[in-house]
Amino acid sequence: MKNQHMPFGLIELFIAFYFHYLARLERPRLGEKVPRALSDEQVNILLRQPEFQPDSYKGLRNLCLALLFLDTWARLSEIASLPAGNVHISDGWVLVQGKGNRERALRFGHATQEHLLRYADRWRPVAKRGHEQFFLNEDGTNLTTNAAHCGRCGTRCS
Numbered sequence: 001m002k003n004q005h006m007p008f009g010l011i012e013l014f015i016a017f018y019f020h021y022l023a024r025l026e027r028p029r030l031g032e033k034v035p036r037a038l039s040d041e042q043v044n045i046l047l048r049q050p051e052f053q054p055d056s057y058k059g060l061r062n063l064c065l066a067l068l069f070l071d072t073w074a075r076l077s078e079i080a081s082l083p084a085g086n087v088h089i090s091d092g093w094v095l096v097q098g099k100g101n102r103e104r105a106l107r108f109g110h111a112t113q114e115h116l117l118r119y120a121d122r123w124r125p126v127a128k129r130g131h132e133q134f135f136l137n138e139d140g141t142n143l144t145t146n147a148a149h150c151g152r153c154g155t156r157c158s
Contacts, residue, residue, distance in 0.1 A: 043070060054115065057123045057138055064112070064119045065135060068094070072106035080145045084127070084134045089116045 038046070046052070052066055053059040068079050078096040086095040093107045108116075120134075127133075128140040135143040 038070070054118070057125075060115065060119050060123050061135060061143075064115050067112040067115055068108055071108040071112050072096075074098075074104075074106055077145050080133075080135060080143050082134045084132055087116065087120075087134045089113055089120060 052063040125140045131142045133142045
């Protein structure tokens with residue numbers, strides 16, 4: 001003998017499930033564009049620019065910023081304000097604090113790792129008291145997002 005109440009039990013179960021779990025899920029935002037990735041050629045052209053030559057302090061710092069930006073897709077503000085304690089060069093990752101104070105662990109590649117190590121060992125100035133970010137200005141003060149801009153066109157690269 002079949003249970004005549006079974007279909008109603010499944011429907012009630014589905015409705016309960018929907019309102020308890022599915023209705024609480026965040027809906028995707030419409031209209032958000034996914035950033036386009038740069039081609040290998042575009043990245044090579046970018047990194048050959050004079051602002052990214054590793055033979056000076058600013059050049060190596062800017063190269064590290066660009067490589068970290070390209071490897072992690074982090075925001076400029078997240079990278080520029082990166083505390084020195086959140087950079088784990090030997091393990092190949094950084095911990096950034098993003099929008100809404102959310103922390104994200106982001107991995108980076110071997111080339112970025114080598115340049116970050118060179119920056120940290122040879123070029124990074126001694127931080128002045130109260131300035132504990134990883135990327136610093138030459139005088140040991142924190143780098144700001146206004147200082148991290150494209151010198152060629154004068155616009156922020158964020």
